[in-house]
Amino acid sequence: MIRSSVSRRPQAKKSADEGYVSEEFLSFEDVQPVLSFVIPLMNEEATLEELLAGIQRNAAGFGHYEVIFIDDGSTDRSWEVVRGLARLFPYNVRGLRFRSNRGKAAALQVGFEAARGKFIFTMDADLQDEPNEIPNFIAKIEEGYDLVSGWKEVRHDPWHKVLPSRVFNRMLSYFSRVKLHDHNCGFKCYRRDVAKSIQLFGELHRMVPALSGMQGFKVTEIVVQHHPRRFGSSKYGIERFIRGFSDMLTMGFLRVYRERPSHFANSAAVTYGFVGLMIAFAGLFSGIGSSTSILCLIMGLGFLGAAGLCVVAGLFSELMIRQRFNTPSSVVFDTSTVSRPHHAAFTQTHSSGLSDKFEASRESFADAFATA
Numbered sequence: 001m002i003r004s005s006v007s008r009r010p011q012a013k014k015s016a017d018e019g020y021v022s023e024e025f026l027s028f029e030d031v032q033p034v035l036s037f038v039i040p041l042m043n044e045e046a047t048l049e050e051l052l053a054g055i056q057r058n059a060a061g062f063g064h065y066e067v068i069f070i071d072d073g074s075t076d077r078s079w080e081v082v083r084g085l086a087r088l089f090p091y092n093v094r095g096l097r098f099r100s101n102r103g104k105a106a107a108l109q110v111g112f113e114a115a116r117g118k119f120i121f122t123m124d125a126d127l128q129d130e131p132n133e134i135p136n137f138i139a140k141i142e143e144g145y146d147l148v149s150g151w152k153e154v155r156h157d158p159w160h161k162v163l164p165s166r167v168f169n170r171m172l173s174y175f176s177r178v179k180l181h182d183h184n185c186g187f188k189c190y191r192r193d194v195a196k197s198i199q200l201f202g203e204l205h206r207m208v209p210a211l212s213g214m215q216g217f218k219v220t221e222i223v224v225q226h227h228p229r230r231f232g233s234s235k236y237g238i239e240r241f242i243r244g245f246s247d248m249l250t251m252g253f254l255r256v257y258r259e260r261p262s263h264f265a266n267s268a269a270v271t272y273g274f275v276g277l278m279i280a281f282a283g284l285f286s287g288i289g290s291s292t293s294i295l296c297l298i299m300g301l302g303f304l305g306a307a308g309l310c311v312v313a314g315l316f317s318e319l320m321i322r323q324r325f326n327t328p329s330s331v332v333f334d335t336s337t338v339s340r341p342h343h344a345a346f347t348q349t350h351s352s353g354l355s356d357k358f359e360a361s362r363e364s365f366a367d368a369f370a371t372a
Helices: 048-062 078-088 104-114 131-141 159-176 192-197 204-214 239-257 261-285 291-321 348-352 354-360 365-370
Strands: 011-015 020-024 035-041 065-071 093-098 119-122 147-151 188-191 219-223 331-334
Touching (some): 035 048, 035 104, 065 104, 078 093, 093 104, 104 119, 104 204, 119 131, 131 188, 131 219, 147 204, 159 239, 188 192, 204 219, 204 239, 239 261, 261 291
Parallel strands (some): 035 065, 035 119, 065 093, 147 219
Antiparallel strands (some): 011 020, 147 188
16 A cells, blocks of 8 residues: 655745746655656647546556646647646646747656656657557567657658658668667657656757667667547648758767767867868968968968867867756646645555546536636
């Protein structure tokens, strides 16, 4: 039997540095989950209840689990749905919300920081990922892998999305040396230490397997079922491939120079310096005072100046990577700060009984979050 302790006094946590105010009316020790599900979403109000039901059916058998929804600036009623689900299942569902759209990488980073499970899943909220694959991920990761990525072998997407994606995956596998068919599949399972070691920003969520492989983690993939989109529309256009190729170059640079950026800068400095000296000597031998000589000397000095700037840039980059920056969190709403009912005992039967509770609450679900 696992007991939760609840304090008698309200405790308030206020942090201007973190960009939001959090009021915790009850402080307690949560039951440690076995599985965590990190689900970024934007304008997916029609899918969340069905997605949670699918996760519950497949995750309850592994022990206690948590589902963390990250609302990335939705303009529909997605946040009201998340709050309603968090009230119905306060020990399993947590909602985090950005004030504005920050992107999938930022949402995943916040979710990874909040996740507490031994295994951490990421899923898309559009119902294209099949929750029935959850046991297959667990079975594969227990073979000794650190990260298991889904492979949508049969994709229900238009050709103009599938073809560039396949080219991108082949190139990324080559540059990263992590051989996967589908690096960008949102359905993944991580060991806790993998998710906690990743720092995501920009568009690097596409590079998670590559970044994990760079850190020495064992990465593999399994074939997963992919459903056609039933609700809403895709949030990504052709521009994501342009950003993806840019991030691929960034990842390749990080793989080689992540901990020694001055080596790259100094290599460029040597190249610029050599070219500058050759041009300057050419100007001297072409006859002092001639227009060609003056032009060569000016160009040579320009290249030598660029070489000096590269050296300075390398020194500053070495200084920067040795400093740890604590960037403020952008989460401004958190359903876990809502007062929760006191449970003297929390046992495995709580998780196993969620299915009945979920079904019984469907009719009253609209009332549960309509007043949120």
